Amino acid sequence: MSSFDHYLNRILVAAGSEARAEGSTVIEAHHLLLAIARDGSPVLASAGLDHAAVRGALDREFERSLAAAGVRVDGGLPLATPLAEGSPQLGATAKAVLERGFAAARRKRDCRPGHVLLGVLLTPVGTVPRALELAAADRDGLAEDVRREIAGGGDDR
């Protein structure tokens, strides 16, 4: 396996853990974002987006979206024992992330870790862009930073 394959596998495993922790049976785009933030991304870090900041933004997005339907959750979500094992499947939004990211590479072997984050940042609608907006993150600017990082070869993990 190439180093990119190793990276992608690591991120997918971590995203699966994020999904399970949420009680979700599928990996969605925001689980990939959480996994990348946890793994450590210079571009996300430079925007102050560590794992806790991303988690906080996602929680605010959830509250705000519920509020749009007139629903408010007081005292947090009820706790359930998460699925102990098994690999969650890739959901529609996570598949779209990988497709967008890979499409930005010329060939499969040109894929770099940055392409996964780029795919996340290029997600136009839904939970991820809404959460990033709530975190006051400049999605286009971050995508530009990732493209520069990929082009500069400073992303050869």
Add this chain to the structure above:
Amino acid sequence: MPVEISASGEVADRLASVGALRRLADRVEDAAVEEAMRSGWGWPQVAEALGVTRQAVYKKHAKRLIAAGVALRRRAG
């Protein structure tokens, strides 16, 4: 004429609320089914209370609850 699609705004908020409500319902269901089974409910009662088939509720929750060490009742009381 192309329409400007934004991740926020009234329509986007309402669409996002659908996904958020589904996630909320799933979380509430996971917790409530676990609580019921821990307090001695059987699959048939839980299924009827949720308005779904026994097979559906078993398929969705049995693996998780068994792994969590919940003592599941074999028969409906």
